[in-house]
Amino acid sequence: MLIQEVINAIEEIAPLNYAEDFDNVGLLVGDKNLEATGVLVCLDTLEEVVEEAIKKNCNLIVSFHPIIFGGLKKITGKNYVERVVLKAIKNNIAIYATHTALDNSIVGVNDKICEVLELQNRQILIPQKNTIKKLLTFVPTQDADKVRNALFEVGGGSIGNYDHCSFNVQGKGSFKGNEDSNPVIGEKGVTHFEEETQIGITFARHLEGKILNTLFAAHPYEEVAYEITTLENTNQHIGIGMIGELETAQNPLDFLKFVKERMQTGCVRHSKLIDKKVKKVAVLGGSGAFAIPNAIASGADVYITGDVKYHDFYKAENKMIIADIGHYETEQFTKNLLVEFLTKKFTNFAVVLSVCNTNPVKYL
Template sequence: MLIQEVINGIEELAPLTYAEDFDNVGLLVGDKNNEASGVLVCLDTLEEVIDEAIEKNCNLIVSFHPIIFSGLKKITGKNYVERVVHKAIKNDIAIYAIHTALDNSFVGVNAKICEVLGLKNKQVLIPQKHTIKKLHTFVPIKEANKVREALFDAGGGSIGNYDHCSFNVEGKGSFKGNENSSPVVGEKGKTHYEEETQIGITFPKHAEAKILKALFNNHPYEEVAFEITTLENSNQHIGIGMIGELETPQNPADFLKFVKEHMQTECIRHSKLIDKKIKKVAVLGGSGAFGISSAIASGADIYITGDVKYHDFYKAENKMIIADIGHYETEQFTKNLLVEYLTKKFTNFAVVLSVCNTNPVKYL
């Protein structure tokens, strides 16, 4: 199996289209056309992880965080980033990072936190904007069903929990081909009127290339008339953070103990406890202080994240509890998620969970 085939499988789970603009995702080191001997899944690609990959005969590392975040001008080994890249290249090991693409996936980082905490009825906390597009095209009535079904097969017509959605209007189109044209219907040089169906479908932005390929491959006309627009509608399944509900409400102190145990954290920094049972829980893996206002607006009783600064805790304003359980701790189960997914996706291929604890923060 080629490394590119593994990458294709990963990007079905979390298309890179939805990664944040500041991020550096995808294949960072290595040749995508090399045969993959095995995959090692980790949170951070450190030197010890490269050594683990060598020991376990894995020439592809799938890392949550990107080891290369800003530009490298030299690779001389003067810091940990350069040493990792140098050792990976020397040992012909490819490094792939997924980071915020998986953060924004409905079945990604935050869904895993919800699973660990037993949260139900989960929804995206901060939907990503401009992820839904709309296609309009014009097809002869007798060919409309064929084109429409091809667009559905390519991922078009999906809205929330529904698929095969379209809007169709019948009318009369006109066109006149020049001397270089080869019209499917009518004669070149003469204006032709054709009974047509205007097909309108929505689609997720990552599917645009497939949608256009399906359109061009199935549309009968020499020149295909179409238009694509970006919608302002919120996407229920793409975005960062999640909010869910506990099956049974808990007292704040009891729930914090529950979180500490299940999220395997040694320390929880939190704002003042509120005099209310915890039912709605908002979560955001990694550095999530930017999501505090969204968590309050969603009606959350507690917001669980990492890297909260001193003054950010004031923003709770007794409306909810802010709980900082640690950056690593919110994301630590992500590698389990990836291993589970890849093992099911590639049943006869070695997918290995890294045993290296790459948490740079220690507690006394």
């Protein structure tokens, strides 16, 4: 199996199109066309992780955080980033990072936090904008079913909890081919009128290439007329953060103790406790202070995230409890998520969970 095949599988649940603009995701080091000997999954690619990959005969490291974030002008081994890249290249090990592509997945980082905390009725906290596209094309009516079904097969016609969605309008099209044309219907140099169906379908942004390739392959015309626009609809399945509900409401202090135990954190920093039972909980893995207003607007009783600064805690304003459990702690189960997915996808292939604890923050 090639490294590219493993990458294709990961991108089924975390398409790179949905990573944030500031991020650096995808294959960062290595050749995607090499045969994969094994996959080591980690949160951070440090030198000790590369050593672990060497010992376990894994030539692909799938990391949540990207080891290369800014540009590298030199690779001389003067810092840990350069040393990791040098060691990986020397040992022919590829490094792939998912980061915010997996953050924005409905089955990604935040869904895993909700699973660990046993939250139900989960929804995206901040849906990503401009992720739903619409295709309009014009097809001879006799070929409309064939083209429409081909588009459905590759994910066209999906929106929210619905699929096989389309809008169809009957009409009459006209065209006249020049001397270099090769019309399937009609004759070159003669204006032809044809009964056509205008087909409109929605599709997820990351499928655009596949949608167009399928359209061109299934459409009978030499020249295919089409247009693609972006919809303003809220996408229920792509976005950062998540909100869910506890099966039974809990006392705030009891809930925070439950979070500390389940999320295996050495410290829970939180805002003032409020006199209200906890039922609705918002989560956002990593640095999530920016989403405090969104958590409040969602009606959350508690917002769980990491890297909250002193003044950010004031933003709770007695409307909810902000709980900072640590950056690493919110994301630590992400590698389990990826191992579980890849192991099910490739049943006869070595997918290894890294045993390295890469948390740079320690507690007394």
